[in-house]
Amino acid sequence: MQAEIIAVGTEMLLGEITDTNSPYLARQLAQLGIDIYYQETVGDNPQRITALLQQASQRSDLVILSGGLGPTADDVTKRTVAEFLHQPLVTNAQAKEKLTATAARLQHALTPNNLVQAQLPAGGEPLPNRTGLAVGSWNVMQGTIYVTLPGPPQEFKPMVSEQLIPRLAQHTHKVLASTMLRFYGLTESVIATKLAPLIDAQTNPTIAIYYQFPDIAVRVTAQAADHAAAEQLVAPVAAQVKDLLGDAYYGTGEHGSLAQVVGQQLIARHLTITAAESLTAGEFQASLGTVSGISAVFPGGFVTYAPAQKTAMIGVPAATIKQYGVVSRETAAAMAEGARAKVGTDYALGFTGVAGPDTLEGQPAGTVFIGLAGPQGTTVQEFHLLGSRNEVRARAVAWGFKMLQNALKN
Amino acid sequence: MQAEIIAVGTEMLLGEITDTNSPYLARQLAQLGIDIYYQETVGDNPQRITALLQQASQRSDLVILSGGLGPTADDVTKRTVAEFLHQPLVTNAQAKEKLTATAARLQHALTPNNLVQAQLPAGGEPLPNRTGLAVGSWNVMQGTIYVTLPGPPQEFKPMVSEQLIPRLAQHTHKVLASTMLRFYGLTESVIATKLAPLIDAQTNPTIAIYYQFPDIAVRVTAQAADHAAAEQLVAPVAAQVKDLLGDAYYGTGEHGSLAQVVGQQLIARHLTITAAESLTAGEFQASLGTVSGISAVFPGGFVTYAPAQKTAMIGVPAATIKQYGVVSRETAAAMAEGARAKVGTDYALGFTGVAGPDTLEGQPAGTVFIGLAGPQGTTVQEFHLLGSRNEVRARAVAWGFKMLQNALKN
Known part of the structure; x- marks a missing residue:
């Protein structure tokens, strides 16, 4: 499966915000063995978004758009995707209910713009947004999957891990297992030096080092016929990594933090x-x-x-x-x-x-x-x-x- | 002038690093009034880089590639650009001298791979790299400018501000001024509703709303013949925006924070x-x-x-x-x-x-x-x-x- 990520937002083209969603999504797709050959950033412009959708439809099996699902006039992603799919926008009842309840609790009047956040292209499936109001969408046309997700990272990231990845896991047959070991107190170059012999000797599992301030994380990833077999390949190598880095190890997990x-x-x-x-x-x-x-x-x-x-x-x-x-x-x-x-x-x-x-x-x-x-x-x-x-x-x-x-x- | 940024590097497609170069460059281009409609990220793959160059040559006046200028086998950017331009790679004497001196100082032997860092497509101008070894390049073909810059931010960013922007300033005559007003306490949709009449009525300055948790920021941008004239267009509209949003205003600045x-x-x-x-x-x-x-x-x-x-x-x-x-x-x-x-x-x-x-x-x-x-x-x-x-x-x-x-x- 070949994927393409389209980040929508003029503020990114102006350099006003840095896109951290695409790398986050890319890591998760890589874990599923889904290849990404292209990522694009485009402004809140229906013509140019449509041009990218056309291009993507010819070379990718999975097209994920992030951003532009909000309540303002320049949030055009869902409308543009719906037109590209030749589908009207329909309202998702659950998302609308959440919008209405939130407005009531905050004692705000619901504007028509607000209600757009509860819509998605007809024929698709809603991707619920646990931490925000704009519902995501999953549509299929001519074998290609089109997904829309909201831009704010605190909404985007939970939706990727809780909604998108589990659905994609059913579509792919490569099975990967990985573990992310977290360390604090050694520099990246010290860790690289200590792990070098192990990294050079390994092809499956592979070992990768990530600097995630203030932590250093080490990912061990293996591929096998099923999940249990992949995990069995990961475990002994993860143990070796921990041994080599000693007391600096503090925990295991994608988003570990020492405080947690x-x-x-x-x-x-x-x-x-x-x-x-x-x-x-x-x-x-x-x-x-x-x-x-x-x-x-x-x-x-x-x-x-x-x-x-x-x-x-x-x-x-x-x-x-x-x-x-x-x-x-x-x-x-x-x-x-x-x-x-x-x-x-x-x-x-x-x-x-x-x-x-x-x-x-x-x-x-x-x-x-x-x-x-x-x-x-x-x-x-x-x-x-x-x-x-x-x-x-x-x-x-x-x-x-x-x-x-x-x-x-x- | 219309620009396009191509970030080259498989590590970005895997989500292993976040591209902070493109936003940095985008901000500097925006200051010059250079429009960016597309940004792409692509792996270290000559075919796919060439496809993007072909596409960019048809819609952009300025194509800036970052990354892939290093000494390893997967650094293919300069070679690929040279082939696209139908030019051989030639060695820049100053860059070669810097490489030789650095190798001598570190007591490393210079490999042929190292020397590639001193090359650029023939017919172009070198962009010196003050903080690193890979020279950048500036070539023109059929009216479109092609620029290559190294990927490491500590090399990329000084080259943008010291080499690229001064050259581009000569090519453009637009001058922009903008101000970023910062608000806390109103939702994005309330702000959009309150500002809607103003936004609809304005073409120069333009008004854009940004959600930067927990703030909402509003940018007012004007274009004029010189900076003072642009600032004179911005000021009264910024004052109107502040008036409309009342007490929620807390300060002005690109990276403001209430605490500061x-x-x-x-x-x-x-x-x-x-x-x-x-x-x-x-x-x-x-x-x-x-x-x-x-x-x-x-x-x-x-x-x-x-x-x-x-x-x-x-x-x-x-x-x-x-x-x-x-x-x-x-x-x-x-x-x-x-x-x-x-x-x-x-x-x-x-x-x-x-x-x-x-x-x-x-x-x-x-x-x-x-x-x-x-x-x-x-x-x-x-x-x-x-x-x-x-x-x-x-x-x-x-x-x-x-x-x-x-x-x-x-």
Whole structure:
């Protein structure tokens, strides 16, 4: 099966947004063994979209359009696809109901434009949009499948993985299995060097390294006659990869994040957590907050940006700050211990350091101390992190989760 | 002048890397008033690249290829373009000298593959590569310009701004000016409806609406003989757009964010801020932390996830929580007032609500109360926000900034 992706949106041709949907979709299609020879980007222009559809119909079995399903006048994708398929647009009852209910809840009047979002070309199947209002569509004409999906990534990506890929899996007979192993704390070139002998020796499974800030992910993919056989090929090689990269491994999954993995571990083991954050300004706790159900183990914590608040909120001795400095091993330890005592949790993290761009107390941007207080006592690690202000903060947060995960192993 | 961008690289078709070069180039071309109707991505395959070149030669005046100029066997772009132009590849002396010097410095032997990087189609002009080794090219055939540029962004981007754009500026006479206005708090369809009469009436300037979660941005673009004249066309229409959308306006800029805009306002006016966050779990404070220099006005704050911590950390009366519930107007007010009293700031925000996916105290996901305590007293707003757990949290944070910005107006 040969596929073609058409991203619709003048804002992409103007360079105002970067298309991350197409790479996401391409990865998923590659997993199914579906080849992509062309991707196009085109503006919200019916003539030019039609020209691409005509071209695609002659060389592809699957044509996926993203974007242009919204409520504004320049959202022309569905109308254009319907005309190309010689079909009228029809309203999908479920999508209309969702639109109506949402408008009622938000106390907005439904405009005619809004209702267009519930339509799809007649003769097709709706692709429900769990996280948004514009319904997608799946139509077949002369053996070619035409799919429309909404442009916003938070709608597009769930629809690809939950709606499109399961349907496509029935249309293809190549069977692939793959696993995505996630690592934090090693650079891409160190991982490439450690895995080089293994990568060179392998043809099935194959091994690919992906840099997905701040993680490095390693995908092991095998092809076989059925899924179980493919998985049996993947498993031993995945184990070898984990062995070679040691402690940097933190979890497995397409969209893993340290916060999710470690948060779930805390919930499963009923271990409570708090934090006192200086340079990260609440980002560690905000990441914890993304984990559904975290309230069972996370009562709250502190953002202690100013030195005086480190003392006032969590009792870091002013003398410690004066003697060792805010950015020090001792202050990080006192922050973790102070937060833990104040909230009464099993574990507590203290983050202090220099996010940049300027130096602080003579320490360069990227200097970070993280304290971890727990039932076994307090440890502090010193880091020298790379990147912009926000990259340093994100890496510090990830190291906090990694320290916590390592402590949970013991 | 009509341009077309062809990104070459199988790794993009597999979704292994995201093409950030094309948006970068598109933005620069748009500034010159060069229209782009199509962008394509194609693999490292001479036949398919040739097919795209043939198609492009019939509809575009400028065809820019990126990628595939490197030293490996699958770097076929320059060879393919040369064949399409019926020209041999010739070696550029300066590029060869740079290659030879670099190889000597790194103590590598120069392979024939390496030397390909110094070649370009005969009859063309070299585009020097300041940050890398592969020379770019500029050839003209039958009135159409063909440009090749290397794929690595750290080479591509400087070559675009330093080599390509200055050359193109001589070829075009259109001058554009544009401004991007940023709004928060209205839906895309409400904005479209309010602006519809203006959009319909305008041809120069043009008005376009962009959804950039959680913002809505509106771009006003005008074309004129010189930049000052174009800006004079933009200004009154931008003012009309702001008037029509009222309080939702928060700032102007390509990459604005509420946190940056409001954070800078606080810093400029020496007004201090703190927060107590429940459903947002530190995300408001973490967003504040992205603003360079924010430590001057942000001493710290609280994540009060559990009801008991609302009482322990910031003195929210247990009776208030018991009588009105955690998710209530009264608790939001008490959180803001408690945090403000504890830290002694000019302003304080209190966030409480239901991030979801589950209901809380019988309230549906998306129900949020935000309290703002300040010198003029305390106000609370109730919201019913749409989306996933993380979208609800992000929208709540943005509303917190918007409430604060509105308060600063008075």
